[in-house]
């Protein structure tokens with residue numbers, strides 16, 4: 001090749017290849033950032049951008065708070081016909097300017113707006129262009145107080161995502177045991193709704209939800225899938241008798257710890273550590289237990 005082309009020909013080819021490589025990399029960056037941030041799925045535009053904050057406004061907030069948790073709905077300023085494709089268990093960063101300070105926190109959406117529908121709150125909130133979150137108010141919590149209480153409806157916020165590394169393969173487990181505390185239900189709910197929608201996935205879900213702010217939505221889901229694919233029990237209390245409650249609940253489903261049984265947990269770190277110890281004591285392998293890092297600190 002070198003003989004037929006000559007040295008200068010080789011250099012020209014090398015330069016050409018480098019230029020092509022630079023062009024491809026630039027174009028990839030543009031596609032990620034720019035005009036191709038959307039693709040179409042079932043007639044909806046889906047935003048796939050992972051590296052840009054999108055402008056939103058707070059368009060609705062539930063008037064009643066359950067276990068200090070409210071449903072806050074954001075609407076996109078520009079992408080009115082779009083929905084954000086959110087893989088199961090993934091979350092968004094919400095950013096707001098609060099008293100002159102830029103505050104950013106993570107939240108998991110409680111619905112995926114798709115043609116097949118996710119967990120519907122009301123028809124109003126389930127339209128493309130909206131994204132809803134279940135947000136627990138912390139005493140002196142900067143973002144949660146702002147979103148749930150102090151920000152006037154119509155206030156601007158920005159969101160980035162979807163983010164997160166959680167992955168669940170189709171039929172990876174025959175049964176998934178889910179245990180949540182408070183607003184920790186949100187990533188578990190997204191795993192359940194998206195898996196149940198897939199006809200080829202046969203995973204069965206058994207959920208124990210402690211102080212759950214989304215009881216109504218979960219009951220609806222249980223009634224929709226009455227073939228035993230999804231069962232839920234609500235616990236009002238805290239950690240009292242949690243050990244025997246978890247064991248008793250799992251016994252009703254004749255669950256024996258095997259490689260086919262997975263566990264997903266979400267809640268405060270101390271709660272998750274406690275439940276991991278319980279599950280390990282019952283014989284579940286640590287490898288099959290996934291705890292979502294819900295607590296930021």
Ligand SMILES: Cc1cc2nc3c(=O)[nH]c(=O)nc-3n(C[C@H](O)[C@H](O)[C@H](O)COP(=O)(O)OP(=O)(O)OC[C@H]3O[C@@H](n4cnc5c(N)ncnc54)[C@H](O)[C@@H]3O)c2cc1C
Pocket residue numbers: 091105106107108109133134135136137138139140141142143144145183184186187293294295296297
């Ligand atoms: C992946 C992921 C997903 C999440 N999804 C959700 C969700 O769907 N819903 C939800 O409600 N939450 C979710 N969270 C938690 C959320 O991101 C926030 O951490 C939570 O809302 C608290 O933020 P804040 O700004 O209100 O409170 P902060 O201002 O961060 O304070 C939280 C609490 O800690 C106290 N505090 C503040 N500073 C300190 C300190 N230095 N030391 C000790 N205590 C302190 C405050 O008084 C307050 O009580 C998620 C977190 C992660 C990581």
